[in-house]
Amino acid sequence: MADLTRPQAPRLFLIDGYALIYRAFFALLQRPLSTSRGENTSIAWGVANFLKRLLSTHQPELLAWVHDSGATFRDELYPDYKATREKLADDLQADFDQGLERVLQLLAAYGIPVLTAEGFEADDVIGTMARKGVEAGYSVVIVSGDKDFQQLVRPGVWLLNPGRGGPASVEESWVGMENASVRLGVPPERVIDYLALVGDSSDNVPGVKGIGEKGAIELITQYGPLENILAHASEITKKRPREALLQYEAEARLSKQLVTIHCDVPVELDPQQLHVNAPDADALRALYLELEFTSLLKDVGGVAVAPPVATTTAAGPDVAAPEPHAGARPAAPPVRESTSGVPVLADARYTTVETVDALTMVLQRVRDVPYIAIDTETVCDPDAPNPVDAMRATLVGLSIAVAPGEGYYLPFRHRRDDGGGNLALLSGDAGIAGRRINAGAPEPVNLPPFDSAPCAPLRAMLEDAAVKKISQNAKYDMLVLRGAGVRLAGLEFDTMLASYLLDPGRRSHGLDLLALEYLGHTMTAYEQLCGKGKQQLGFDVVPVDAARDYSCEDVDVTMRLRALLQPQLEQHAMLPLLRDMEVPLVSVLADMEYDGIAINLPWFDSLKTRFAAERARVEQAIYSEAGREFNINSNPQLRTVLFDELGLPVKKKTATGPSTDASVLQELAEEGHVLPTLLMEYREIFKLEGTYIDALPRLVHPRDHRLHTSYNQTVAATGRLSSSDPNLQNIPSRRELGREIRRGFVPRTGWRLLSADYSQIELRLLAHLSGDPAFVSAFRAGGDIHKQTAAIIFGVPVTDVTGEMRARAKTINFATIYGQGAHALSRQLRISNAEAKAFIDTYFERFAGVKAFLDQCVVEARQKGYVETLFKRRRYIPELKERNFNIRAFGERVAANAPIQGSAADLIKMAMIRVHEALAREQLAARMLLQVHDELVFELPPEEEAALSALVKREMEGAAKLDVPLLVEMGIGTDWVTAKS
Numbered sequence: 001m002a003d004l005t006r007p008q009a010p011r012l013f014l015i016d017g018y019a020l021i022y023r024a025f026f027a028l029l030q031r032p033l034s035t036s037r038g039e040n041t042s043i044a045w046g047v048a049n050f051l052k053r054l055l056s057t058h059q060p061e062l063l064a065w066v067h068d069s070g071a072t073f074r075d076e077l078y079p080d081y082k083a084t085r086e087k088l089a090d091d092l093q094a095d096f097d098q099g100l101e102r103v104l105q106l107l108a109a110y111g112i113p114v115l116t117a118e119g120f121e122a123d124d125v126i127g128t129m130a131r132k133g134v135e136a137g138y139s140v141v142i143v144s145g146d147k148d149f150q151q152l153v154r155p156g157v158w159l160l161n162p163g164r165g166g167p168a169s170v171e172e173s174w175v176g177m178e179n180a181s182v183r184l185g186v187p188p189e190r191v192i193d194y195l196a197l198v199g200d201s202s203d204n205v206p207g208v209k210g211i212g213e214k215g216a217i218e219l220i221t222q223y224g225p226l227e228n229i230l231a232h233a234s235e236i237t238k239k240r241p242r243e244a245l246l247q248y249e250a251e252a253r254l255s256k257q258l259v260t261i262h263c264d265v266p267v268e269l270d271p272q273q274l275h276v277n278a279p280d281a282d283a284l285r286a287l288y289l290e291l292e293f294t295s296l297l298k299d300v301g302g303v304a305v306a307p308p309v310a311t312t313t314a315a316g317p318d319v320a321a322p323e324p325h326a327g328a329r330p331a332a333p334p335v336r337e338s339t340s341g342v343p344v345l346a347d348a349r350y351t352t353v354e355t356v357d358a359l360t361m362v363l364q365r366v367r368d369v370p371y372i373a374i375d376t377e378t379v380c381d382p383d384a385p386n387p388v389d390a391m392r393a394t395l396v397g398l399s400i401a402v403a404p405g406e407g408y409y410l411p412f413r414h415r416r417d418d419g420g421g422n423l424a425l426l427s428g429d430a431g432i433a434g435r436r437i438n439a440g441a442p443e444p445v446n447l448p449p450f451d452s453a454p455c456a457p458l459r460a461m462l463e464d465a466a467v468k469k470i471s472q473n474a475k476y477d478m479l480v481l482r483g484a485g486v487r488l489a490g491l492e493f494d495t496m497l498a499s500y501l502l503d504p505g506r507r508s509h510g511l512d513l514l515a516l517e518y519l520g521h522t523m524t525a526y527e528q529l530c531g532k533g534k535q536q537l538g539f540d541v542v543p544v545d546a547a548r549d550y551s552c553e554d555v556d557v558t559m560r561l562r563a564l565l566q567p568q569l570e571q572h573a574m575l576p577l578l579r580d581m582e583v584p585l586v587s588v589l590a591d592m593e594y595d596g597i598a599i600n601l602p603w604f605d606s607l608k609t610r611f612a613a614e615r616a617r618v619e620q621a622i623y624s625e626a627g628r629e630f631n632i633n634s635n636p637q638l639r640t641v642l643f644d645e646l647g648l649p650v651k652k653k654t655a656t657g658p659s660t661d662a663s664v665l666q667e668l669a670e671e672g673h674v675l676p677t678l679l680m681e682y683r684e685i686f687k688l689e690g691t692y693i694d695a696l697p698r699l700v701h702p703r704d705h706r707l708h709t710s711y712n713q714t715v716a717a718t719g720r721l722s723s724s725d726p727n728l729q730n731i732p733s734r735r736e737l738g739r740e741i742r743r744g745f746v747p748r749t750g751w752r753l754l755s756a757d758y759s760q761i762e763l764r765l766l767a768h769l770s771g772d773p774a775f776v777s778a779f780r781a782g783g784d785i786h787k788q789t790a791a792i793i794f795g796v797p798v799t800d801v802t803g804e805m806r807a808r809a810k811t812i813n814f815a816t817i818y819g820q821g822a823h824a825l826s827r828q829l830r831i832s833n834a835e836a837k838a839f840i841d842t843y844f845e846r847f848a849g850v851k852a853f854l855d856q857c858v859v860e861a862r863q864k865g866y867v868e869t870l871f872k873r874r875r876y877i878p879e880l881k882e883r884n885f886n887i888r889a890f891g892e893r894v895a896a897n898a899p900i901q902g903s904a905a906d907l908i909k910m911a912m913i914r915v916h917e918a919l920a921r922e923q924l925a926a927r928m929l930l931q932v933h934d935e936l937v938f939e940l941p942p943e944e945e946a947a948l949s950a951l952v953k954r955e956m957e958g959a960a961k962l963d964v965p966l967l968v969e970m971g972i973g974t975d976w977v978t979a980k981s
Helices: 017-027 042-058 073-077 090-110 122-135 147-152 188-198 213-223 226-231 239-247 249-259 281-291 356-366 420-427 431-435 453-463 474-483 495-502 511-519 526-530 544-571 575-595 601-626 635-645 662-670 674-693 736-742 761-770 773-780 785-794 803-817 822-829 833-846 848-864 885-921 942-957 976-980
Strands: 011-016 062-066 139-143 157-161 173-175 335-337 343-345 349-352 372-380 393-403 406-411 469-471 491-494 710-712 722-724 752-758 866-868 874-876 927-932 935-940 968-973
Touching (some): 011 042, 011 122, 017 042, 017 090, 042 281, 073 249, 090 281, 090 885, 122 147, 147 188, 188 213, 188 226, 213 239, 343 544, 356 393, 356 453, 372 474, 393 474, 431 526, 469 474, 474 575, 491 575, 495 511, 495 544, 495 575, 511 544, 544 575, 575 885, 662 674, 674 736, 752 976, 761 773, 761 803, 773 785, 773 848, 785 803, 803 822, 822 833, 848 866, 848 885, 866 885, 885 927, 885 942, 942 968, 968 976
Parallel strands (some): 011 062, 011 139, 139 157, 349 406, 372 469
Antiparallel strands (some): 393 406, 752 968, 927 935
C-alpha cells in the first residue's frame, strides 16, 4: 500500500476530550499522581502532556476540545445505553470531578475552546464539525482512539490515535482513506453496519448475539448494509447467523441507531474562535505551580507567577505559602546572548579570573561586601553509584558573586577534550559546550591548583567565618570543598533551606524552579550546557567562558533570591529558625556525611548466604501452601493462586484484578490465612536483600572503606531529616532480620558505638503541648508511661495493670498522635469497631486536655492556614479547604499531628547542633555518625566513654525546656545492635 497521505494546511484538529480524560485517570488508577496536598493530578498531568506534545508536534491551525453534555437522545432511545459502565466510588468520583475542573483550567490557559451540544454526545459534535470543516476547505483531524470514529473517515478527514508516553509508550498512529479498512475489516461507509452487528460492550450496545467480528465482515462483504443483510436473513446458509439475525432484528436496528454518529448537530464552525494562539503563560504557570508540575513549568515562558500571598481576612490568614515579594509580580528579566552561547541576564557582568593578581583583586572585593554567594562546579567519579555524589566529586571551578549581576569564575581543572567532544558534535546531543569543542581549541587557562600556595588566600577566605556566605544547597559545596582540603565557614543563608521553611510542602526547591517563580528567569540547565545521555560532557571539558556564564548565573540568582526570601522569613518570624537551626545544621550534617560509618563486609557476605537460604525456605513453604510452584513476584499469578485456586476473599480491586498489595495481605493474614503471612515474610526478605544486603557493600567508598549516606533537609514536610544513597533510616529494628543487618554497622578498629535515643519523645511533646494534667503527671511520675496511661484509662493502680492493658494503652497512645480512628484501632487491637470507639472515647475522657489540644490544632489550622511546632516551624495545610472529603480528612490528621512530629524533628536537630558544638568545645575525638528518627549514633575511643555519655545526655536532654522531663536512653557496644540494646 502506498504511504498514507497526511492532512495539509489549513487543518482543523478535533479532540475527543472525555476519551483522553478517562484514559489518563484509569492509566494511573493504582498509583495516582498527587500533589503534596493530596490532590489527584493524574488527569491534569496526562492532558497537560498531551496538549504539549500535540501542539509542538503538529502545530495545528485550528483546534477544538469536544465534550459530552450529559443525557442524550440515545439515553431516551435506549435507557440501558452505557448502563454497564461501573460507577466510581465516592472518593474516586471526587478525584475525577476535580481532575475535570483542572482540565477546563488548562484549556482556558491554552485558549482552546470546549465544544458541546445539549442532547448530543461528543461524537456527534465531532461528526458535525468534521463535515463543516471539510465543506469550508479544511483538512480535519479527529484525535481519538475510539473505533466508532472509523465511520467518519473520508477524503479530507483523518483519525489520529494520540498514543501515549511513559515507560510503556505507544506511538501515535494515523488513519486515512488508504488504511481505513485495516482496523475493523470494513470500509468507513460500512462501519455503522459492522458495529450494529457486533455491538459494543463498553457502551452496552446490544448488537446481534451470536455474530462476532469475523461473521459481521462476511455478511457485510456479501450483502452490504445492515438493512440488506436483514432483508436476506432467511437466505443465509449458515444456521447460527441466520437464526441470530431473525431473532435479534430489532436489536440490530436499534444498535445501528445508537452507533451512528450524527453530523447535523446545532454547532457552528467559527475559525476565529478555533484559531490556535499562544497560551496565557501567566495562567498556565500559576496552574502548573499549584499542580506541582515542575518539569512542565520549565517550558512556560512569559511573566513569572509568584506563589500566592498569605492574606489576612476576617476569618484569619488564608491558606497559602508566602509571596516572594510585595507589589507587582516581576516580568521576566531581559536576557542577552553571551559570546559563550550561554544566555545570561542582561544586567550581569561575569568575569573569568585567570591570574593570581586577578584573584587577589577579587578577594579584596570580597572583603568590601556584606556577604558573597558561592557555588562549586565538579566532575564526579564515573564509577560512582550516584552521579552527583559530593563525596566522589572533584573540584573543577568555583564561582563567587559579590553583588547582583557581579560574578567571578575561578577555573582550576578545565582541560581540552581530545576526541570525545568531536563524537558528541556528530550526535547533536552534546549541548552548548559540545557544539563549541573542536580539535583545534587552545588549552584552557586555569588558575594554579586549588591546593597550591598561590591559592592559600582563597582557601583562607573560604575558612574565614567573618566572611559571610550564602549558597543554594550549601552542604554539597561544603563536602566538595572538604574533599579539596577546605572547611567552609561563615555560612549565613541557604536559599534552598529558606524556600523549604517558607513552603515545606512543595515538591522541589531547586534553583532553576526558584528562579523561574521568583525572578521570572529561565536558567540554563546542565543538560543544555553539557548534553545528555552517553554523549554528555564532563564539566572539566566545558570551555571556560561557557562554564563562567553557567556557574556565575547560579551565584547571581542565589544572590538575588536571598533579597526576596529573607524579608519573607522575617515577615513570618522564621528567620531565627533558619539562622539558629537549619543553617547551623548544614555543617553538622556535612561532618557526619564526610565521616561515614564502617560496615563489617564479611558479616554482610554471611548474611547474603543466610538470607538466600531463608528466602528459599519461605519459597518452599509458599509452594506447599499453594499446592504448586509459581512466580511469587508475578501479581497475575499471585492473584490466580490466592483468589481463584484458594478462594480467599477479595479485599480490594484494581483495574487489572484483585489487589495483592501489603494492606490486603495484612488483612488476610489477620483473618488467619497462612499463605498471605508467608508472602509478607517473603517480600520482607526480598526487599531487605535488594535494599541492604546486596546494595550496601557496593556503596562503600573506596577512599576510606566506609559508608556515606546523604541527609536531606528539604524533603519531609514535617521537618524530619531523610536519608538517601543509602537510606539508613528505614532498616527495620524490631524484626530479627533487620537487627541482623544493623549488627553489620561497626566502629573503626578498637573503638565503640554509642546509641542515644529520646524516650517516647512524641508522647512527651503531646503532654507538654496539650498541658493535660493527667498526662503531664504520668510523665512526671516516671517509670513506664504506657503502664501509667493504662492505669488512668482503666482506673486501676499501676501495680494492677496487666500486659494486655499496657499493650492497648501503648497502641492508643500512638494512634492518638497519628490521628487514627476506630476502624484502624480495631484492626490493630483485633477488636470490633464499637469496642475501639468506646476505647477511644474513654481515652479522651480520661485525657480531656489531649482531645481539646488536637481539636484546637484543627480549628487554628482552618483559621490561619497552617500549624506551628514548638520552634515556630510552619506546616501549611491547604487540604482543609478541599471539597474532597478524603483530602480534607487527611488535612485534619496533618493539622493534629504536625505540631507533634514537627516539634520532635526540631528537637533532634537542636540536639545535634548542641552535641556537635560541645564535641568541638571539649575537644573529644568521638564523632556523631548517624541520625535515625529520634536516635543518634556516635563512634568513640574507649577512654572517652564516660565523657561522651555525660555530654550527650546533657545536651540532648537540655535541647528544650518542657513541662515534662526529657529522657535519653543510651547504650554502648561493638556494633549498632549491641549499642542500641
